[in-house]
Amino acid sequence: xxEKIILINDLRSSALQVPAVPExxxxxxxxxxxRPLHDLRISVTDRCNFRCVYCMPKEVFxxxxxxLPHGDLLSFEEITRVARLFIAHGVEKLRLTGxxxxxxxxxxxxxxMLRALPTPSGRPLDLTLTTNGSILARKAQALKDAGLDRVTxxxxxxxxxxxxxxxxxxxxxxxxxxxxxxxxxxGLGPVKVNMVVKGGTNDDQLLPMARHxxxxxxxxxxxxxxxxxxxNGWNMREVVPSQEVVRRISAELPLxxxxxxxxxxxxxxxxxxxGGGEIGVISSVTQAFCxxxxxxxxxxxxxxxxxxxxxxxxxxxxxxxxxxxxxxxxGAIAQLWRGRADRxxxxxxxxxxxxxxDGARKVEMSYIGx
Numbered sequence: 001x002x003e004k005i006i007l008i009n010d011l012r013s014s015a016l017q018v019p020a021v022p023e024x025x026x027x028x029x030x031x032x033x034x035r036p037l038h039d040l041r042i043s044v045t046d047r048c049n050f051r052c053v054y055c056m057p058k059e060v061f062x063x064x065x066x067x068l069p070h071g072d073l074l075s076f077e078e079i080t081r082v083a084r085l086f087i088a089h090g091v092e093k094l095r096l097t098g099x100x101x102x103x104x105x106x107x108x109x110x111x112x113m114l115r116a117l118p119t120p121s122g123r124p125l126d127l128t129l130t131t132n133g134s135i136l137a138r139k140a141q142a143l144k145d146a147g148l149d150r151v152t153x154x155x156x157x158x159x160x161x162x163x164x165x166x167x168x169x170x171x172x173x174x175x176x177x178x179x180x181x182x183x184x185x186x187g188l189g190p191v192k193v194n195m196v197v198k199g200g201t202n203d204d205q206l207l208p209m210a211r212h213x214x215x216x217x218x219x220x221x222x223x224x225x226x227x228x229x230x231x232n233g234w235n236m237r238e239v240v241p242s243q244e245v246v247r248r249i250s251a252e253l254p255l256x257x258x259x260x261x262x263x264x265x266x267x268x269x270x271x272x273x274x275g276g277g278e279i280g281v282i283s284s285v286t287q288a289f290c291x292x293x294x295x296x297x298x299x300x301x302x303x304x305x306x307x308x309x310x311x312x313x314x315x316x317x318x319x320x321x322x323x324x325x326x327x328x329x330x331g332a333i334a335q336l337w338r339g340r341a342d343r344x345x346x347x348x349x350x351x352x353x354x355x356x357x358d359g360a361r362k363v364e365m366s367y368i369g370x
Contacts, residue, residue, distance in 0.1 A: 013303055013313040016332045018324065023331040025088035027120050031306075031340035038093060038294035040086045042079060043368050044107065045099040046300045050132050051168040052156070054196050054225055058168050072301040076110040078320050082298060084117050085330050089337070092119070093126040097368075099300070102135050108146040115147025128152065130194075134171060136179030140186040151183050152192040158208040166202060184217060191218050192280075197245060198225045199238040210249045214276045221267050221280035226308075242281035246270060249279065263292055284308075290343035297368040304333075305368050307342035 029037045046068050051058040074082070083094055094114055101107060114127055126149060133153040143151070155176050157163040163173045183191050193213065197203055206222070213220045222245045225238050246255060250270075258269035258278060267280030268287075297305040302317025314336055319329055 013315050016304065016314045016316050016319055016336060018319065018328045019331045019335050021331075022327045023334055024327065025085070025090075025330050025334065027088065027090040029089045029334055029337050031337050033291075033341055033343070035292060035340075036294050037086070037090050037296060037337050039095070039296070040083065040091045040093070041095045041097055041295060041297045041368070042083070043097050043099065043298065043300045044079070044101045044104040044110065045073070047103050048098060048100040048132070049103065049134055049169065050100065050171065052132075052154075052196075053166055053168060053201070054198055068301055074298075074300070074302045074317060074320075076106075076113055078302070078317070079110060079298075080113045080117070081320070081326075082302075082316065082329075083114055085326060085333060086296075087117055087119055087125070088330065089333060092123070093128070096127075096129040098130075100132050100134065101129055102131055102139050108139070108142045111143060111146035111148050130154070131179075132167070133176035133179035137175075137182040140179070140182040140188055144186040144188050148188060150190065150192070151188045152194055153180055153183070154194050154196070155180075155209075156195050157202045157205040158212050159205060162202050162205055166198075180218060189217055193218055193220050194223055194282075195220065196223045196225060197240045199240045201238070203240045206245060206248050207252060210253055210279065214253060214272060216277065219278055219280060221282060223282040224285040226284055236285075239285050241286040242268070242283040243286070245281055255279070293342075296337065299368050304336060306336070306340045308368070310342065310368075 031037070048056055048061075050056065051061060083091075096107070096111070098104075104110075111127065111129075114125070117125060119125060127147060128150045129143065129148055130152045131154070133155065136151065136153065140151075153176065155163070155173070156166045158173060160173050163176075164170050180191055180193065183189065193209075195202075195205070195209055197206065209220060222242065224240065224242055249255060253276070254273040255270040256273055258271050260269065266284075267282050269278055269280050271278040293307075295308075297308070297310075298316070299305060299313060302315065302320060303313030304316050305313050316329070316332070319332060324332075
């Protein structure tokens with residue numbers, strides 16, 4: 001691989017600074033580019049039982065790979081405290097990610113703790129989870145009972161051979177589909193299915209995936225293969241632009257564009273002309289959407305990342321475990337967000353004509369979620 005592999009523990013981090021003057025949250029926080037803070041993505045584990053070639057390739061994340069020790073992970077109580085502070089700053093959506101979040105023991109307890117958090121407006125939080133679906137069938141009802149709203153499931157092919165090759169642990173498509181059915185039955189819908197499209201690997205699965213989910217309550221979304229982290233050997237030649245994805249599907253199953261559900265939505269929406277449902281395309285490589293990004297990410301062991309392509313985290317756990325007050329933590333969060341000016345996808349395109357910026361040292365997706 002052309003880019004040096006940067007493992008989790010090699011990433012730089014900086015201390016999160018507590019401002020000298022205490023500041024209570026107002027719920028009206030904006031960053032340096034005027035973007036509000038709306039969405040917090042919480043990674044609950046750096047472990048995963050898949051070895052997907054675009055995320056945790058086996059040649060890097062092998063049997064000798066050293067995961068974070070349990071004591072380094074934020075506890076459920078610490079996560080809940082942090083979430084409460086972010087909600088006071090205006091966060092309305094929490095997404096649990098990983099790694100594979102359902103590998104975190106007793107995750108339903110965390111879901112229940114987060115569901116109990118009040119919001120300034122009195123409206124319930126949007127509480128969601130992203131999973132590879134491998135153990136979703138066993139967990140779906142318990143997650144719903146604990147208060148989870150929806151799940152997003154990763155599935156990269158309908159063809160079993162292609163999918164087994166991509167997850168690299170010989171996991172079958174049928175088992176993921178069983179998890180999706182269980183999620184629907186439990187009321188964790190509308191279920192979204194994310195397919196990462198890697199040219200020459202699974203782009204022949206676009207139409208099989210579309211055909212399978214058309215006419216169902218599942219919303220299928222196609223994601224351009226992204227240059228996240230340093231271990232996946234990203235190459236622009238393997239990116240299938242979302243425009244091409246829509247063209248290929250629409251040639252057989254005619255599509256028409258649909259307006260976004262809300263400002264900052266990551267996926268562009270398309271619906272089948274015959275009323276058979278909708279798909280989405282996420283174009284972070286060819287059509288950067290940094291301009292209205294309202295997401296902050298909390299890593300497994302308590303670092304805040306202001307961008308999916310970040311090169312540095314900000315250590316919130318150190319403040320949590322130093323018995324800092326809620327007011328001090330709140331001020332530190334506000335100060336970090338106000339200074340945020342990240343727009344990696346836009347500058348990547350501007351500097352290189354849609355290609356990876358030279359020398360970029362980025363955090364792995366498996367560490368902070370998608």
